[in-house]
Amino acid sequence: MHYQIYLSVCPPEKMSEDDYQEGTVLHNYVFHEIIGKGGFATIYRVTSLVFKQDFAAKVIKTDKSENWSTFQQEVEALKHLNHEHIIRLYDTLRDCDKFIMILEYCENGNLQKEIGKTGLPHDRLVQVIYQIVDALIYCHENNYPHCDLKPQNILLDSYGRVKLCDFGLTIFQEENSLANSFQGTPLYTPPEIIRNLPHSKFLADIWSLGVMFAVMANGKIPWLSNSPEQMKMEILRGSIILPRKAHPKVIELIKKCIVVNPTGRISLQEIMKSPLFQGYELKYCSMSRLKALGATAPTGMVSNELTAITARNIGIDRSKRLPFAKYNTSLTRMKMLGLNGSRLAIPLCGTTSATNTTGRSKFKNIHENNGKKSVSRKSTFYKLFDRIE
Structure with missing residues (x-):
């Protein structure tokens, strides 16, 4: 599949006035179909090229002051709320007049x-x-x-x-x-x-x-x-x-x-x-x-490290919230890499625990420090968050 790569924050031309077309790549996220649309936002299924993981991208146009207020309030709330039954915020992006939240993807809809x-x-x-x-x-x-x-x-x-x-x-x-x-x-x-x-x-x-x-x-x-x-x-x-x-x-x-x-x-x-x-x-x-949906469940443990990261594990520099809520990228990278002592693991189906009995992550590669391999993983995370500086 051929992707249209947008290397700059503002792409040279829009394929449509408001919506991203399928296959658009923005900040290492591939945009797919629209999964929701309302008065304030359009929501897409997107795939991270870095983590090979699906997310939901909530795109809000900032042409109205109330849209910016809505975006800011939601980011502020999700930044502080870390609960297994609350949607997780992973990232924020900016594209010209649009602000984008990268959220946990829930494949079975509302x-x-x-x-x-x-x-x-x-x-x-x-x-x-x-x-x-x-x-x-x-x-x-x-x-x-x-x-x-x-x-x-x-x-x-x-x-x-x-x-x-x-x-x-x-x-x-x-x-x-x-x-x-x-x-x-x-x-x-x-x-x-x-x-x-x-x-x-x-x-x-x-x-x-x-x-x-x-x-x-x-x-x-x-x-x-x-x-x-x-x-x-x-x-x-x-x-x-x-x-x-x-x-x-x-x-x-x-x-x-x-x-x-x-x-x-x-x-x-x-x-x-x-x-x-x-x-x-x-x-x-x-x-x-569940008879109403009849979807096929994944088997075993979800194998991607990002699934375990919660909104509380994302650091946002409050001193630089305007004109856009920037991430404190250094703190974010440390937390994403598990370098702050917080070892997160993915709960198996039927449990609500976020860590195993030893406190070590169940992912074998992301927290290991084996020379060049660790450096390589770090550089991948650095690329993910080197966006809004």
């Missing part, structure tokens, strides 16, 4: 695809709810409310594991502070935001969770009307349609989330103590066992 028109089977529903709440507890404990929870912002990896994504509306928030911004997806927006009242973003997340749980159980939005104005009135009253086929414990959980008075909503910690999770054990199965 949760809405699996939900379909009928909802999730009960066992799968419990598993997904548990993982979403687990991720959101971590976000809230670190003072990052998500602010746009919906099935489209929940991705699934090869094993069906949840990956919370799209942190473009997320900003650091003190626990007891009230917000006055009114962004989000209307169908999942709580009454206090519709009323333009000062509100807690953390409590707003609980409402959105309840709506999402109802969609996951039933495959449908829990509002009766298709008219925006009528639906708005239903949301203000909290008049939801409960999924009939759902387990009573699921229905009870939904009712405790979708409460008009924000202070009356169940807490995330209370959700985790719900009878719904009694006897629940976190197990990862291959997507081939």
